[in-house]
Amino acid sequence: MIGHTNETLQVTGLQVSVLTAAGQQRLVHGIDLGIRPGQVLGLVGESGSGKTMTCLSILQLHDGKTTCIEGSIRLNGRELNGLRAGDMRRVRGKEIGFIMQNPMNAFSPVFTIGNQFVETIRSHTQLSKKQALDLAASALHDVNLPDASSLLRRYPFELSGGMLQRAMIALAMCMQPSLLIADEPTTALDTANQLQVLRLLDRIRREHGTSILLISHDLGVIAELADEVAVMQRGELVEKADVYSLFDHPRHPYTKQLMESRPVMPGAERSEELILS
Ligand SMILES: Nc1ncnc2c1ncn2[C@@H]1O[C@H](COP(=O)(O)OP(=O)(O)OP(=O)(O)O)[C@@H](O)[C@H]1O
Ligand SMILES: [Mg+2]
Secondary structure, three states: OOOOOOOOEEEEEEEEEEEEOOEEEEEEEEEEEEEOOOOEEEEEEOOOOOHHHHHHHHOOOOOOOOEEEEEEEEEOOEEOOOOOHHHHHHHHHHOEEEEOOOHHHHOOOOOOHHHHHHHHHHHHOOOOHHHHHHHHHHHHHHOOOOOHHHHHOOOHHHOOHHHHHHHHHHHHHHOOOOEEEEEOOOOOOOHHHHHHHHHHHHHHHHHHOOEEEEEOOOHHHHHHHOOEEEEEEOOEEEEEEEHHHHHHOOOOHHHHHHHHHOOOOOOOOOOHHHHHO
């Protein structure tokens, strides 16, 4: 597939294999993905289908000794696959934000939230400590975490899971990345916090034109936010379509099966609440 040049992310022929005791094992079999600015691509598929592996490959976060990544991963036209570790570190955090399932893993337990915001912001910008703290406070305010100055003095364990998840999104927002990768961002949260996180992601893409790769096993979450959906099964992309066609007319047998097994029927309309917020 030839990608569109106006895509933020263009993944072409991505293959991932790992060296295991049983020999070389291919986990991702030549997939193509593209996301335009401000668009949300939902990635769904059963557990073990290779969704996280795909994210980690885009971020080039893998063990170079045992994992082999082939194909092209272009971010705003620049090839990331094979980029030097130092260059890739600059891309991560600044140009690609990563929101992971367990927010506890995103923060170190031994430093305050403020410390970690300042550290991350200053390693990617020229801002002073005071400016970084101001930026952090305004981002925390944006994700509905009031009283930022006291929150910045706290340690991760003093925050609830939902608060930490929003703090992680705030940190990603501070960097204004062109691509945000969110791997199961709402799975660990209760319904109220889930909706809040979805609203935030929607705002980020609308206000900053950020492209979002949204991974979720929850089709309700995908129906709320995604413009296009890619379906993975056993390391392959079996179907890709805009969200309405996929929900209304799934073509691949696996997609049909996914649709039939979902617990609730979100239908084609999105919740008024999210759209109007
Ligand atoms: N380091 C590794 N070495 C060998 N196999 C691995 C490694 N990491 C993951 N796998 C395998 O790769 C496959 C894809 O895993 P991946 O974590 O990408 O799935 P996933 O779609 O994210 O699943 P989930 O929905 O459970 O998060 C799985 O079969 C997994 O067992
Ligand atoms: Mg996963």
